[in-house]
Amino acid sequence: ALIRGKDQEIWKSSYGNDICRLAQGMPGRPDGTDTIKFIRRSDVPPNKKVTYGKKECTIRPTKAEKYRVRLTVGGDKLTYHGLTATQCASLITTKILLNSTVSTPDARWGSLDIKFFYYGTPMIEYEYMKIKLSEIPQDVTEHYKLNEIVHSDGYVYIEIRKGMPGLKQAGRIANDRLVEHLAQYGYHPTPNTPALWTHETRNISFALVVDDFGVKYVGKENFDHLVAALKDLYEITVDEKGSKFLGLTIKFNYQKRTVDISMPGYVKKALLRFQHIARRKQRSPHQWNKPIYGQKTQYAEETNISPPVSATAKTLVQQVIGTFLYYGLALDFSMLVALSSIGAQQNNPTERTMSELVWFLDYCATNPEVTIRYHASDMILWTVSDASYLSESNARSRAGGLFYLSNKPKDPSSKSPDLPPRNGMIYALVKIMQNVMSSAMEAEVGAAFLTAKQACAMRTTLKELGHPQPATPLQVDNQTAVGFANDNIKHKHSKAIDMRFHWIRDRTRQGQFIVFWAPSKVNLADYVTKHHPPAHHVEMRKTFFHNNTQHLANIVVSNLLQGCDSTSILRTYTTRAA
Numbered sequence: 001a002l003i004r005g006k007d008q009e010i011w012k013s014s015y016g017n018d019i020c021r022l023a024q025g026m027p028g029r030p031d032g033t034d035t036i037k038f039i040r041r042s043d044v045p046p047n048k049k050v051t052y053g054k055k056e057c058t059i060r061p062t063k064a065e066k067y068r069v070r071l072t073v074g075g076d077k078l079t080y081h082g083l084t085a086t087q088c089a090s091l092i093t094t095k096i097l098l099n100s101t102v103s104t105p106d107a108r109w110g111s112l113d114i115k116f117f118y119y120g121t122p123m124i125e126y127e128y129m130k131i132k133l134s135e136i137p138q139d140v141t142e143h144y145k146l147n148e149i150v151h152s153d154g155y156v157y158i159e160i161r162k163g164m165p166g167l168k169q170a171g172r173i174a175n176d177r178l179v180e181h182l183a184q185y186g187y188h189p190t191p192n193t194p195a196l197w198t199h200e201t202r203n204i205s206f207a208l209v210v211d212d213f214g215v216k217y218v219g220k221e222n223f224d225h226l227v228a229a230l231k232d233l234y235e236i237t238v239d240e241k242g243s244k245f246l247g248l249t250i251k252f253n254y255q256k257r258t259v260d261i262s263m264p265g266y267v268k269k270a271l272l273r274f275q276h277i278a279r280r281k282q283r284s285p286h287q288w289n290k291p292i293y294g295q296k297t298q299y300a301e302e303t304n305i306s307p308p309v310s311a312t313a314k315t316l317v318q319q320v321i322g323t324f325l326y327y328g329l330a331l332d333f334s335m336l337v338a339l340s341s342i343g344a345q346q347n348n349p350t351e352r353t354m355s356e357l358v359w360f361l362d363y364c365a366t367n368p369e370v371t372i373r374y375h376a377s378d379m380i381l382w383t384v385s386d387a388s389y390l391s392e393s394n395a396r397s398r399a400g401g402l403f404y405l406s407n408k409p410k411d412p413s414s415k416s417p418d419l420p421p422r423n424g425m426i427y428a429l430v431k432i433m434q435n436v437m438s439s440a441m442e443a444e445v446g447a448a449f450l451t452a453k454q455a456c457a458m459r460t461t462l463k464e465l466g467h468p469q470p471a472t473p474l475q476v477d478n479q480t481a482v483g484f485a486n487d488n489i490k491h492k493h494s495k496a497i498d499m500r501f502h503w504i505r506d507r508t509r510q511g512q513f514i515v516f517w518a519p520s521k522v523n524l525a526d527y528v529t530k531h532h533p534p535a536h537h538v539e540m541r542k543t544f545f546h547n548n549t550q551h552l553a554n555i556v557v558s559n560l561l562q563g564c565d566s567t568s569i570l571r572t573y574t575t576r577a578a
Helices: 008-022 091-103 138-143 170-183 220-231 266-273 311-330 333-343 351-366 440-464 479-485 499-509 524-528 534-544 548-561 566-577
Strands: 036-039 050-059 067-073 107-114 122-132 155-162 187-189 196-199 204-209 212-218 236-239 248-253 258-262 371-375 380-392 396-406 425-433 472-476 513-517
Touching (some): 008 138, 091 371, 091 425, 220 236, 266 311, 311 333, 333 351, 333 425, 333 534, 380 425, 396 440, 396 524, 425 440, 440 472, 440 479, 440 499, 499 513, 524 534
Antiparallel strands (some): 187 196, 204 212, 248 258, 258 371, 396 425
16 A cells, blocks of 8 residues: 555665565665575475565654565464574563662663564575565566566565564574574573573673663673674664663663653553544543442442443454553553453453443543652562452452562561552552452452462562562551461361462461551552542552652642632642642
């Protein structure tokens, strides 16, 4: 479609550049890499399949070549029996690394990007594909004499000799090549944390996501050593400020020892993609259940029995969940409860599901930007868990857990440590427990189990980064659950509890966790276990996120809607924000 439009010459020229880069190059166009070779149809081995070539077209304003066409391989038509999986650093690993940067004296952050990472890796066994001759620029056709070898079907056949995007094995063989190359310079992946790398002697570590490096280093010479090592084999782009990584916009203040992460414009682009026009301001990401006062347990609403929707609407639900789930995990975890509730219905969505989806999108339009700030700390992991009993459909309960890095407990031997200064959250656990819990205590123990299990992986990552951990404090607001975890109660009905949950008692005995009680009013994980009213969301955004100006506006509007006096509101919250 693009080569039939008004900018057809731009796109055809870019396509020609990419073909020459993959082949043997030509005067006036990029140099070749011998990744592909044009052949006749009769030269394809009889035992090999021939796949199609797919053109990926993008506009990349920040790149040297703004209009980009990349020829990729239709890997779904090819068979490969070797290993194809590669590991990538997670958001959690990246956030821990950012915290480590601001918490380590004289540490700095930078990022690197390998150009054409999937290209150029030698392959033992060649693959084959075909592309249309009519789409190739005339000068490229003449230079490679393609009219002489084109098949009667109008396609030119290609022998793929090196790695290319689209091949099932491309990522694996490119990563294996990188591991082998960097090992010569003393860089190795850590044993237990996927795609976290350290050096044998130098004070440098980095998270690797395909071809992107998020690098923490102490001493510019260590960063330069990594850059030089990569340049020996690859063409790379260097960003010494490290302002972009994993889709995050990263801003450091080394004097104040803070780092802010955000994703400007992500929500607005998503709303534009789904053509959503907000109906009204929504301060809550979901409809909330008004509590029944005097009743201790607040049960879930009745089962959704509204009419089902079309397959197109079902696809829309799945696309919205997929788009905003990454944003929720990366930054705005206030969305996760709503996303999990809608996601539980995505296989059989109804008209009510669509109503909840529109409500959620209105909330996104009301809160389009969010920033999380991390402060320097002792890099000690703190966790908070909570559960809401029978609050979901089919008699299920919801578990919640929050994780942040802060200072050491004032009294390490205390079984009830004082809460440290709060820091930005590195992860929010939001999960509907599939088993039916037999009591509120079992739900609380189940939430503690899920939180502690996630914390074990974080403890390992922190240790591999040089931040050994004492027993991890795990805050719970249920006394019986604390007694169960610490083995301080007599077991009667608790003997029938899900046997997986007894794991938390074993880990507590081993000294990996300190499970302690704190009142519900200071249990932050309560926020991700229930459908709260709008006023609570407005207040909690101030606690979790750094958008001071936007938060102040939200509070003022919310309270005005409730009929409060505007002058007193402005005076109160302006003072608080200052």
